[in-house]
Amino acid sequence: MALAATPRVPDEPLRVLRALWQSGHAAYLVGGGIRDELLGRIPTDWDVATDARPERLLQLFPEGRYENRFGTVTINKVETTTFRRDHVYGDHRRPDSVTFTDDFGEDLRRRDFTVNAIGWGRPGDADSAPQPDWVDPTGGIADLRAGTLRAVGEPAKRFDEDSLRLLRAARLAAQLGFEIEPATKTAMVESAHLVGWLSSERVGGEMRRMIATDPPSTAFRILADTNLLAGVLPELWAQRGVAQDKIEGHDLLDHSLATLDAAAVLESFDLTLRLAALLHDIGKPATQADGRFIGHDEVGARQGAELLARLAFPAHQVERVRRLIHHHMFSYQANWTDAALRRFVRRVGRDLVDELLRLRQADNLGSGWPADAGALDELRRRLAAELAAGPPLTLAELAVNGDDLQAELAIKPGPWIGGLLDRLLDSVVTDPSRNSRTLLLADARSWLADFLPAPPDR
Numbered sequence: 001m002a003l004a005a006t007p008r009v010p011d012e013p014l015r016v017l018r019a020l021w022q023s024g025h026a027a028y029l030v031g032g033g034i035r036d037e038l039l040g041r042i043p044t045d046w047d048v049a050t051d052a053r054p055e056r057l058l059q060l061f062p063e064g065r066y067e068n069r070f071g072t073v074t075i076n077k078v079e080t081t082t083f084r085r086d087h088v089y090g091d092h093r094r095p096d097s098v099t100f101t102d103d104f105g106e107d108l109r110r111r112d113f114t115v116n117a118i119g120w121g122r123p124g125d126a127d128s129a130p131q132p133d134w135v136d137p138t139g140g141i142a143d144l145r146a147g148t149l150r151a152v153g154e155p156a157k158r159f160d161e162d163s164l165r166l167l168r169a170a171r172l173a174a175q176l177g178f179e180i181e182p183a184t185k186t187a188m189v190e191s192a193h194l195v196g197w198l199s200s201e202r203v204g205g206e207m208r209r210m211i212a213t214d215p216p217s218t219a220f221r222i223l224a225d226t227n228l229l230a231g232v233l234p235e236l237w238a239q240r241g242v243a244q245d246k247i248e249g250h251d252l253l254d255h256s257l258a259t260l261d262a263a264a265v266l267e268s269f270d271l272t273l274r275l276a277a278l279l280h281d282i283g284k285p286a287t288q289a290d291g292r293f294i295g296h297d298e299v300g301a302r303q304g305a306e307l308l309a310r311l312a313f314p315a316h317q318v319e320r321v322r323r324l325i326h327h328h329m330f331s332y333q334a335n336w337t338d339a340a341l342r343r344f345v346r347r348v349g350r351d352l353v354d355e356l357l358r359l360r361q362a363d364n365l366g367s368g369w370p371a372d373a374g375a376l377d378e379l380r381r382r383l384a385a386e387l388a389a390g391p392p393l394t395l396a397e398l399a400v401n402g403d404d405l406q407a408e409l410a411i412k413p414g415p416w417i418g419g420l421l422d423r424l425l426d427s428v429v430t431d432p433s434r435n436s437r438t439l440l441l442a443d444a445r446s447w448l449a450d451f452l453p454a455p456p457d458r
């Protein structure tokens, strides 16, 4: 990699740098932005480090927002942080307070990995001010060239200070396609138990980024190889060594990761699908008996949802993953009637059917089978034809509602209304031609006795 004398820096971070230089402050690009630029990747965000204190930053950039107690001011998405040294407390987390410094070298050396400790910039304006240049006290540029992720300083000590660095190592190595330097990796294994100190939100934050890398299995492999998985995702760790009759030599964890990678190839931007693929067999270790896993879909749906909720994934995503896991064992047969197809869609939910078929494709591929094994292509074709007709599949599409039943049948509100509506919908899903108000009210009248309690309550 030839190092450009001047990196290509977008207007916004450049404006921040120039304004700081002109006001007499030292300012440098640091962190992931400059790292990714050097690698020829598109940076997701830009970080600037400066000797200007937060109050001064807010004076210079009135549009800036003071984000946290670490002295980061965000100026139009550019995270601008005052040079600092960290205080180390005993709880293996990031410090609660920091001390500012004027020494940029000190600021770089408190950073986690050498490739994140590269700076480009210069001291503030003065007659003697040099041109902006690279600052690389930890050998980050050489590591970047070699594709090596190396802790700054003594790895075990750095992981002990802040155990989130363990997960950042796994995520960054996966994201960048880097090898973890051996001493850093050894320290990860030895420090793996420290992840127990992390809040589940912080673990979730890293997991969200891990699942989005490509191929997504890499980060989880690193977690497994370093024993970090045991503390972070014990439900997945439990899959190691559980036998599968799918791909020769693959255990259940291998199958989950192969399914995950297949999902990422099938539908690159669907993170919900990736999560469901990773977790679809999460219920197997708890249900295995005599080489079978009866009920693992239901148990897994619950475990998967608990896991994601614990890691603070958004509720709507947790719910979709739960439903996907719950329904992932469907078994299509060519003799399914059209009514059976509609009942299938009603059960799964129209909004989830496509994704469920994708999940099955990924599961098939992760089992060493063709993507459409199990006549999935036929099922897809038939579903498309069936759904094109727009058959009623939900209570909202029924030609009567609860109020109609109460009024027309002169009954009180109660659980019987829901029971009746469900039975009506069953009959309409089986035979859509019954979805007329007259027919449904007649049906409801004749079924009423099955739902109402004994007379005094009427």
Ligand code: ATP
Pocket: 030, 031, 032, 033, 044, 045, 047, 094, 110, 111, 112, 113, 116, 117, 162, 164, 165
């Ligand atoms: P990305 O933005 O792609 O997640 P990044 O490396 O920019 O990657 P940020 O969380 O934006 O990550 O952090 C910016 C910089 O701050 C990092 O590059 C690193 O230098 C430093 N840093 C972040 N977290 C830590 C940490 N836990 N310990 C030490 N340094 C850290």
Ligand code: MG
Pocket: 031, 032, 033, 045, 046, 047
């Ligand atoms: Mg960043």
